[in-house]
Amino acid sequence: MQIVVFGFGLIASALLALAAVKLWAAYRLYLFFNHAFWVVLSSQIIAFLALATLLFNLQFPPW
Amino acid sequence: MSEAPNATETPSPPAPVDGHSVLCPLCGYDLRGLIEPRCPECGYRFVWAELLDRKLNTHPYLFEHHPRNNIWSFVRTAIGGLNPVRFWRTLQPQMTPRPRRLLKYWIVCTILPALLGATLLAATAMADHFYPPFSPLTLLARRHGWPRQPPPQPPPRPPLVDTLDQLSVLATALIFSAGVVVAWTISTFLALLVFQQTMDRAQIRRIHVARCVGYSFDLGL
Numbered sequence: 001m002q003i004v005v006f007g008f009g010l011i012a013s014a015l016l017a018l019a020a021v022k023l024w025a026a027y028r029l030y031l032f033f034n035h036a037f038w039v040v041l042s043s044q045i046i047a048f049l050a051l052a053t054l055l056f057n058l059q060f061p062p063w
Numbered sequence: 064m065s066e067a068p069n070a071t072e073t074p075s076p077p078a079p080v081d082g083h084s085v086l087c088p089l090c091g092y093d094l095r096g097l098i099e100p101r102c103p104e105c106g107y108r109f110v111w112a113e114l115l116d117r118k119l120n121t122h123p124y125l126f127e128h129h130p131r132n133n134i135w136s137f138v139r140t141a142i143g144g145l146n147p148v149r150f151w152r153t154l155q156p157q158m159t160p161r162p163r164r165l166l167k168y169w170i171v172c173t174i175l176p177a178l179l180g181a182t183l184l185a186a187t188a189m190a191d192h193f194y195p196p197f198s199p200l201t202l203l204a205r206r207h208g209w210p211r212q213p214p215p216q217p218p219p220r221p222p223l224v225d226t227l228d229q230l231s232v233l234a235t236a237l238i239f240s241a242g243v244v245v246a247w248t249i250s251t252f253l254a255l256l257v258f259q260q261t262m263d264r265a266q267i268r269r270i271h272v273a274r275c276v277g278y279s280f281d282l283g284l
Binding site for chain 2: 008012015016018019020021022023025026027028029030031032039042043044046047050051054
């Protein structure tokens, strides 16, 4: 069971990194952003914080 | 925003084509009357000939542009996305966006692993129908040490049930992963829209942001 969870975490992290690289390429080569790296990095941080907040509030409802 | 690498100084078009306005493909600004081939609103540099030639508005294999060859264009788009540098160099903003086709592509990419997981769960449920002592809830409770008193000895497990029990874990993980991908993609899109609102020189249309996110998060495949 732990191996399954570890494997899925590893695959999910790799896929997320791939998606971030693809998104960076899109912003750099398609939209011609000069600071594509920082835009993509900060968007991923915002997405992570938003989802973490959502999951935390679902797990431990404030009401 | 920076400049397109292939932009060159070319003369402005003599008149609007077919009576229509010539709009910037990124932000929709009316480009008529400009001398320099650069959008004053978003900074996008272009070549007039490429912007006005409608034959160049179709991508060679993009799923959005080939509704008659759905499977071929879907597979080619998914494979092409694995080399993002080449993919985003061949895809130009003036190539007409088709939001519905883009949404279909992303949904199929995301839903495939969830469908696989649902199929596996259905197979497990069928096994439960034939072997009730091994229902997923019972197995889950037993895995976490509940109930405390030793349970009555179940009948001998057929090998098929063992396999399906492991498959049910895999199926749950697949469905959960698909949910995470959907939530992460939507969060990223919304986060990038925040930047679109706060960056003065990045007044790009939402469909282009959706295009970037959609083709970057086709992770299900």
